[in-house]
Every structure is written in structure tokens, then in C-alpha cells.
Amino acid sequence: xxxxxxxxPIWVLLLLKxxxxxxxxxxxxxxxxxxTLEPPRGLSDAGLKAIAVFAVCLVLWVxxxxxxxxxxxxxxxxxxxxxxxxxxxxxxxxxxxxVFFILGAFILxxxxxxxxxxxxxxxxxxDRFGASPKxxxxxxxxxxxxxxxxxxxxxxxxxxxxxxxxxxxxxGLKPGKSNYGKLLFLALAWGCIIGGxxxxxxxxxxxxxxxxxxxxxxVQIGFIEYSIxxxxxxxxxxxxxxxxxxxxxxxxxxxxxxxxAVLGRRLKxxxxxxxxxxxxGAVLGLTILAWIALGRHGLSVVALSSVVVLFxxxxxxxxxxxxxxxxxxxxxxxxxxxxxxALDYSGAAKWMVDALIGGWAGSxxxxxxxxxxxxxxxxxxxxxxxVIAVLVPVSISLSGTLGMSPSVLTYSIMVSAGLAFMFPMxxxxxxxxxxxxxxxxxxxxxxxxxxxxxxWIVFNLVAYLYWPIIGLGR
Amino acid sequence: MKxxxxxxxxxxxxxxxxxxxxxxxxxxxxxxxxxYILDLDLANSVFDNFTDIGFIGDKPSSELSEAIMKxxxxxxxxxxGRVQVKAMEEAVPFEPLMEQGxxxxxxxxxxxxxxxxxxxxxxxxxxxxxxxxxxxxxxxVKKAANCEVVIFVEKG
Numbered sequence: 307x308x309x310x311x312x313x314x315p316i317w318v319l320l321l322l323k324x325x326x327x328x329x330x331x332x333x334x335x336x337x338x339x340x341x342t343l344e345p346p347r348g349l350s351d352a353g354l355k356a357i358a359v360f361a362v363c364l365v366l367w368v369x370x371x372x373x374x375x376x377x378x379x380x381x382x383x384x385x386x387x388x389x390x391x392x393x394x395x396x397x398x399x400x401x402x403x404x405v406f407f408i409l410g411a412f413i414l415x416x417x418x419x420x421x422x423x424x425x426x427x428x429x430x431x432x433d434r435f436g437a438s439p440k441x442x443x444x445x446x447x448x449x450x451x452x453x454x455x456x457x458x459x460x461x462x463x464x465x466x467x468x469x470x471x472x473x474x475x476x477x478g479l480k481p482g483k484s485n486y487g488k489l490l491f492l493a494l495a496w497g498c499i500i501g502g503x504x505x506x507x508x509x510x511x512x513x514x515x516x517x518x519x520x521x522x523x524x525v526q527i528g529f530i531e532y533s534i535x536x537x538x539x540x541x542x543x544x545x546x547x548x549x550x551x552x553x554x555x556x557x558x559x560x561x562x563x564x565x566x567a568v569l570g571r572r573l574k575x576x577x578x579x580x581x582x583x584x585x586x587g588a589v590l591g592l593t594i595l596a597w598i599a600l601g602r603h604g605l606s607v608v609a610l611s612s613v614v615v616l617f618x619x620x621x622x623x624x625x626x627x628x629x630x631x632x633x634x635x636x637x638x639x640x641x642x643x644x645x646x647x648a649l650d651y652s653g654a655a656k657w658m659v660d661a662l663i664g665g666w667a668g669s670x671x672x673x674x675x676x677x678x679x680x681x682x683x684x685x686x687x688x689x690x691x692x693v694i695a696v697l698v699p700v701s702i703s704l705s706g707t708l709g710m711s712p713s714v715l716t717y718s719i720m721v722s723a724g725l726a727f728m729f730p731m732x733x734x735x736x737x738x739x740x741x742x743x744x745x746x747x748x749x750x751x752x753x754x755x756x757x758x759x760x761x762w763i764v765f766n767l768v769a770y771l772y773w774p775i776i777g778l779g780r
Numbered sequence: 781m782k783x784x785x786x787x788x789x790x791x792x793x794x795x796x797x798x799x800x801x802x803x804x805x806x807x808x809x810x811x812x813x814x815x816y817i818l819d820l821d822l823a824n825s826v827f828d829n830f831t832d833i834g835f836i837g838d839k840p841s842s843e844l845s846e847a848i849m850k851x852x853x854x855x856x857x858x859x860x861g862r863v864q865v866k867a868m869e870e871a872v873p874f875e876p877l878m879e880q881g882x883x884x885x886x887x888x889x890x891x892x893x894x895x896x897x898x899x900x901x902x903x904x905x906x907x908x909x910x911x912x913x914x915x916x917x918x919x920x921v922k923k924a925a926n927c928e929v930v931i932f933v934e935k936g
Contacts, residue, residue, distance in 0.1 A: 370832075370833075373832040374832060374833060375832070375835075412835070416837060419840065458834070458835075458836070460830060460833075460834030460835070460836050461834075461836055461840065463834075464830060464834075464836055464840040464841065464843070464844045465840065467844060467847065468843070468844075468847040471847060471851055475851075475854075480792055481791045481792055481855070482791040482792065483792065510835065628837070629837050629838055629839035630836075630837035630839055630840065631837050632831055632835040632836055632837050632838075634831070634832070634835055635835040638835065689833050733833075733834075734829045734830045734833055734834035734836070737825075737826065737829045738826055738829075738830075738844060738848075741822055741825075741826050741848055742848070742851070743790060743791045
């Protein structure tokens with residue numbers, strides 16, 4: 307038996323041990339100090355407490371000192387505890403339609419992954435179209451983007467990563483040194499990011515923002531309405547993304563024939579396409595058609611009906627779903643909606659807007675540009691769902707002050723919050739790509755910063771030039 | 781018998797570094813211990829990242845971290861194989877080691893355990909600004925080790 311000796315200096319060890327309790331004590335004291343202050347003019351006592359809860363959640367979401375879902379749970383504890391909202395109303399908000407839509411969408415995605423359909427499609431497309439280095443790269447990039455239209459972008463990254471890793475190994479690409487290795491992994495990450503912005507299904511971010519918007523202002527954004535609004539951004543960014551990738555990292559391989567043996571072997575291992583795969587694909591396809599057809603209404607009803615159909619047809623078992631769905635998502639999004647509603651109903655959001663933003667927020671265009679920039683910057687350093695939870699309630703109040711459509715400002719945040727190109731901490735897709743060692747943080751940060759800037763400009767141009775044509779924001 | 785330790789980089793070690801370690805072992809009449817460390821923290825952080833932030837289920841998240849560990853293990857075997865070939869060419873006694881755990885702790889433990897006289901380590905090139913705020917694992921080992929430590933700087 308060997309004894310491992312910690313060789314770090316004693317003061318470092320003591321500091322590390324004391325840091326976490328000290329952090330939480332400081333946070334609790336800060337919270338106590340805030341709620342015992344005399345409320346400023348125009349702010350109610352409940353509003354002051356709502357701001358204190360908001361500040362605690364913001365710190366915890368930014369620092370990741372607690373899992374995101376547990377921070378949301380804390381909001382659901384503090385809001386009724388300090389009388390910001392009645393207990394009954396707090397937990398009724400938890401049953402918001404958006405929460406059940408997200409749940410249904412994640413279960414559907416889990417069923418698709420469990421059936422093996424998504425992996426089969428990915429392998430078949432790479433094998434069929436990846437004849438040259440350029441085409442193989444495009445296959446990875448567009449596959450990641452297309453899958454992210456119908457599944458959570460994080461799930462797509464998790465699914466495609468082992469395939470891209472095998473592809474890179476079969477080509478003998480050197481981790482950290484091969485440009486083509488960097489290209490393949492960054493194409494995976496960027497494809498997921500850009501595709502994830504395209505529909506409600508790319509992650510929980512958009513349904514969460516839409517849920518908060520409906521809860522606070524009563525305004526609803528439809529499934530197809532959203533996709534029509536962001537389609538030009540997605541299309542333009544996909545083209546720019548590919549251009550940027552190949553400019554930053556010129557291809558250093560000329561032949562990718564070795565890949566096909568690997569892909570072919572894996573496809574052969576999957577056998578013939580099963581009835582369950584066909585049926586799961588059909589359920590997913592019909593669900594999307596129903597979402598498009600029903601527009602603004604019944605999104606969660608459709609999602610949950612499809613889940614029931616999956617079980618009626620015995621395409622999945624409950625155990626399978628438990629393995630693929632993280633139930634923390636319900637806590638995260640339920641709590642975020644509670645927090646948003648608490649800020650609005652207590653008048654805290656309006657007070658923050660008047661006190662902090664109202665003075666400089668003159669032109670609607672500047673507000674849109676400013677909020678989208680703030681959202682895009684925050685999402686580089688914190689979870690995109692947390693960005694939504696923090697910014698959307700305030701932006702809805704701001705829209706009332708400025709006489710703007712609340713849905714337009716919600717768009718400015720929910721779309722920008724998905725454009726996390728720069729760091730591993732920005733989104734799990736980036737983290738996994740860097741952990742492959744094919745891409746360094748520097749490889750990601752510099753092109754990522756350029757992409758962030760370009761996507762912000764393109765998004766604002768789309769909003770300014772294209773949205774009036776489709777009648778958005780009138 | 782004296783030993784020279786070569787701690788391999790997870791992103792591939794330059795031929796020049798391997799050649800130096802083998803040459804140094806030969807010159808000193810020492811054995812060569814090649815160490816490849818599998819960083820469990822990384823696989824765990826990938827799992828946490830996908831479950832806590834991405835809200836992905838346990839199965840895909842654990843498959844992902846297993847894929848990372850499998851990849852690192854394979855890279856480790858390949859790297860150790862490269863060193864073995866070079867050591868055999870130079871007729872230097874060779875011992876391959878693959879360990880799981882923290883880089884600094886494991887390297888220091890091996891230095892003591894294998895009575896290492898010279899440790900050859902690799903670190904990434906750091907920007908001047910970072911140097912003020914962070915210390916590389918290789919520098920941490922150098923600070924705490926009771927033997928000669930030679931550090932090569934990896935580009936990129």
C-alpha cells in the first residue's frame with residue numbers, strides 16, 4: 307500500500323478548505339444585508355427581497371458553486387420563504403407549459419439516441435458524402451448543425467464526439483498539431499452551436515425564454531415563427547463559420563479514404579435498420595410537423611403526446627428514458643421561471659430597469675444591440691440558460707418602459723445566448739472538443755472571438771433588415 | 781540502480797524530448813522510466829459538464845467520459861511504445877508506467893519510489909501574462925522534487 311503525500315504548502319491547503327464555506331457564508335451575509343436594507347423609493351419590500359434572491363442566484367450561476375438546477379431550486383425556496391410570492395403561486399409557476407415542452411423534447415431526443423437512429427444517420431452520411439477532406443469536414447459540420455435543429459445541441463455533441471474521434475484516429479491526425487484534427491472538432495462544436503440556435507429544440511434555452519415571456523407578458527412565440535425569424539442568421543453563420551474555419555486552419559490532409567473502412571465497419575456493426583428505428587424516426591417527424599402546424603398553441607401537449615406514443619408502441623422503456631434524460635432540467639427551468647415571475651410581479655424588474663438602465667436606454671435599436679451584446683458576452687462565461695433567467699425578465703420590463711415589443715427584446719437575448727463560440731466553459735460542446743486535445747483553448751478562443759463579433763453584427767443586421775419584412779416587432 | 785524519469789505529455793511528446801531522455805539515461809548508466817498519467821479529473825469534469833450544464837442523461841455523459849479515457853489510454857500505450865523502441869535501440873533498460881491520478885502527485889511519488897536522479901518533463905508554452913498568475917504542473921514538480929528536473933517547453 308502506498309501513502310500519497312500532499313506536497314502543497316499548508317497555507318494553500320487551509321485556504322482551499324476554507325474557501326467554499328467562506329464563500330457561502332459571505333453570500334448569506336450579503337443576502338441578509340440586502341434584505342434588511344430600507345427599500346429605495348419606488349421599490350416595494352417584496353421587490354427588494356426579489357432583487358436579493360436574484361443577486362444570490364446570479365452569483366451562484368456565474369460561479370457554478372452549486373449545480374445550476376440546485377440554484378434554481380434555491381430560488382423556489384427563497385421566493386415563498388421571504389413572502390415575495392405566495393407558496394401556492396410559486397409552485398404553480400413550476401407547472402409552466404415551457405417546462406413540460408422541454409421535458410417532452412428531451413425525452414423524444416433520448417428515444418432517438420436510444421434507438422441508435424441518430425448514430426446510424428451520422429455514420430451513413432459521413433460514409434456517403436465524406437469522399438474528400440473538404441466534403442468530410444462539411445459532413446461533420448452540417449450533420450452537427452442539422453441534428454441540433456431537432457435535438458439538444460449538447461446531446462448532439464455527445465453523440466458525434468466518439469465518431470469524430472475515431473475518424474481522426476483513422477486518419478492518423480496528431481492531437482494539437484494537425485490542422486485537420488482542429489477543423490473536424492471545431493466543426494463539430496460550431497455546427498452544434500449554430501444549429502442549436504435554429505429551432506426550439508436545440509436546447510432548453512429558447513423554450514425557457516418563451517416560457518418566461520408568456521408568463522410575464524402573455525405574449526407567445528410559435529415554433530415555426532421563431533425558426534423563420536432566425537433562419538437567415540443560421541444560414542449566414544453556417545457559411546461564415548465554414549469560411550472562418552478553413553481560413554484559420556488550412557487543411558493539411560489530401561486523402562481521407564482510410565475513414566471509410568472505420569465508418570463502414572461501424573455501420574455494419576449496427577446491422578439493418580430496425581423497425582424501432584423507423585418508428586422512432588416517424589414519431590419525431592410527425593411531432594415536428596404537429597409543432598409547425600399548431601403554431602403558438604399546444605407545444606407541450608404535442609411533445610407529451612409523442613412521449614406517450616413512444617411508450618404505447620413500446621419503442622422505449624422507462625429505464626431507457628431515465629438513462630438519457632437528466633431530470634435536473636425540470637428544476638432548472640421551473641426555478642428560472644419562478645425567479646423571472648418573482649422579479650416581475652414584485653415590481654423589482656421594472657425598478658431595476660428604471661434605476662439602472664432607463665437613463666441611457668434611449669433608442670430601441672441601441673437597446674436591442676446592447677442587450678444582444680450583453681447576452682452574447684455573458685454566455686461566453688456562464689450557462690446560456692442562466693443568461694436567459696437573468697436577462698429576460700429585466701428585458702421584458704424594459705420593453706414596457708420603451709414601448710417596444712417584449713418578444714423582440716426576448717429574441718435579442720435568447721438567440722444571442724446560444725452563440726457561445728469562445729471558451730470551453732461557454733458550452734459543454736466546446737469543453738468536450740478541448741478535452742480531445744486536438745484543439746487547444748487558444749485554437750478555440752481566437753477564431754471564437756471573431757465568430758462572436760461577426761454573429762453579433764449579423765444578428766443585428768437580420769433583426770434590422772429582415773424582421774420588418776416578416777412583420778416581427780410591429 | 782539510478783533512473784531517469786520521462787513524464788510524457790498527453791498531447792504527444794516531441795521526438796527530441798524522448799531522444800534526450802534516452803540519451804541522458806544512457807550517459808548516466810541509468811534505467812529509463814517512462815510515465816504516462818491518465819487524468820481522471822478531466823473525465824470527471826466532462827461528465828459533470830454535460831450533466832450539470834448540458835442536462836444530458838447519465839448514459840451519454842458517462843459514455844462520453846469513457847470515450848475520453850479510452851482515447852487517453854490508447855495514446856498512452858502509443859507514447860510508451862515510442863519510448864520503448866528508442867530505449868531498445870540504445871540498449872537502455874526501460875520500464876513503462878501508466879498511472880491514474882493527479883500529475884504532480886503521481887510524478888513526485890514515482891520520483892521517490894523509483895529513486896529517480898533526473899526527471900525530464902514537458903510543459904506547454906505559456907503567455908507572459910499567464911506566467912504571473914499560474915504555475916505549470918512541470919514547474920510544480922520541479923519546486924518539490926528532490927532530484928534534477930529538466931523541463932522542455934512544448935510549442936502551441
